[in-house]
Amino acid sequence: PGWGEEYIDFFLATDLTASPLPQDEDEYLSEPIRLTLDEVYAAVDDGRIEDAKTVAALTYYQRHLARSK
Template sequence: MTEIYSGKRLKVELNRFTLPDGREKERVVVRPGNAAVMLPIEDDHCYLIRQYRFAIGEYIYEAPAGTLDPGEEPVETAHRELIEECGLAAAEMIPHGFIYTTPGFSDEQIYLFEARGLTPSHEYEPDDDEMIEVVRVPLAEVKAMCRDGRIADAKTIAIICRCLR
């Protein structure tokens, strides 16, 4: 393994490996660290965020999410990020497994949670580099947003599919 880049948010490595059939190959692997995403549900509505994403140069609808801090369990991240991004605390975080975001070149796992028993949190403080608007959406509408492309974020589509089967 040769480290190509190491920064605050991710590492990039060049790896040599052997395929199951014995052939040797070389691939770049991106290691961004793991994350948690949650779908806050209250009655027949859920909360999404509308956030500006520099990499794509536009605002998109997303479920609140964030990267695990060192030593932090995914459920702890889910509780922390829900407060930071939506100003909501959850009495219950129901786990719905995890997804690999891009297994062709990354080892990132995002843990999926359904947040229930929501109450306002006084600890609300978004990160200074985040431009976020919290949006309350009827559950029927959020499904339509996935179908018609208004929600194009993969982790958000995954958590909606797992929570609203």
């Protein structure tokens, strides 16, 4: 068995506007995939999203939404 420590910061950005910058020569960025919150939940449920960082971020976002009501 092993162990590890990792810290991660989550940021919630709102009211964003697109402002594309030129990419570096060796840089490749794909187009963003836009999903509704229900589509994200479905992707977690069916295993398309399985990494713990994304699931943790989604959990924090759910809590944020609940507190904002």
